[in-house]
Amino acid sequence: MSVFVKICGICRKADLDTVLAAKPDAVGFVFWPRSPRAVDPETVARWSESVPASVLRVAVMVDPDETQLREVLDRCAPDAVQLHRLAVSPRDTADRCERVLGASAQAPERWAACTPTEALTDESFRRFDRILLDAFDRARVGGTGRCCDWTAARRAAGELEPPVILAGGLSPANLTDALAAVRPAGVDVSSGVESAPGEKDPDKVKRFIELCRTPS
Numbered sequence: 557m558s559v560f561v562k563i564c565g566i567c568r569k570a571d572l573d574t575v576l577a578a579k580p581d582a583v584g585f586v587f588w589p590r591s592p593r594a595v596d597p598e599t600v601a602r603w604s605e606s607v608p609a610s611v612l613r614v615a616v617m618v619d620p621d622e623t624q625l626r627e628v629l630d631r632c633a634p635d636a637v638q639l640h641r642l643a644v645s646p647r648d649t650a651d652r653c654e655r656v657l658g659a660s661a662q663a664p665e666r667w668a669a670c671t672p673t674e675a676l677t678d679e680s681f682r683r684f685d686r687i688l689l690d691a692f693d694r695a696r697v698g699g700t701g702r703c704c705d706w707t708a709a710r711r712a713a714g715e716l717e718p719p720v721i722l723a724g725g726l727s728p729a730n731l732t733d734a735l736a737a738v739r740p741a742g743v744d745v746s747s748g749v750e751s752a753p754g755e756k757d758p759d760k761v762k763r764f765i766e767l768c769r770t771p772s
């Protein structure tokens with residue numbers, strides 16, 4: 557059995573090449589200027605020709621308004637948009653997504669990032685194509701290196717209709733335990749496969765993806 561795996565926070569072309577060589581299912585680019593992993597949509601558009609069609613390109617954004625969503629669609633045509641929140645409600649986030657992304661010819665997948673408790677308690681998350689369960693930190697928002705509540709994540713993975721992707725604090729060292737505890741449809745990692753913020757470690761990336769391809 558193989559588990560869907562996304563490597564997030566890629567902001568250097570050499571890292572993108574390293575990650576692609578390890579054959580992930582998706583790669584994530586953070587379009588949020590306050591992140592140490594920030595990159596801009598034009599750069600990602602230039603890199604896109606090196607990404608095989610089988611690998612999803614995911615645009616990661618924080619509280620984007622409709623103009624920002626349209627700009628990202630126009631500039632780099634992502635396969636999915638992953639939305640993290642600071643101030644916007646889950647319902648307003650879902651509304652914006654449906655108005656802008658649902659109406660676009662490209663119709664990228666809509667992913668919501670939230671804590672497991674939010675996913676279980678707010679119906680709005682069921683309006684997304686996938687739910688990414690993550691730890692939350694008001695200063696960093698994502699890429700925190702902290703695990704979310706795996707007990708609540710297990711419930712969410714079992715109860716919610718949209719496929720659940722487990723994120724937050726994963727690494728080659730705890731991935732096998734996380735898969736056994738939560739049984740998610742997929743996993744996502746950023747800092748757990750880095751040597752420093754924004755710098756991917758080739759050995760950790762390779763090991764993480766290998767573990768996803770042969771879970772026990």
Ligand SMILES: O=C(O)c1ccccc1NCC(=O)[C@H](O)[C@H](O)COP(=O)(O)O
Binds near residue numbers: 588701
């Ligand atoms: O990575 C960031 O710096 C970031 C900043 C703001 C919003 C989202 C961000 N990353 C999103 C991701 O998908 C991360 O992979 C996810 O939060 C897990 O991160 P980590 O705990 O470091 O594996």
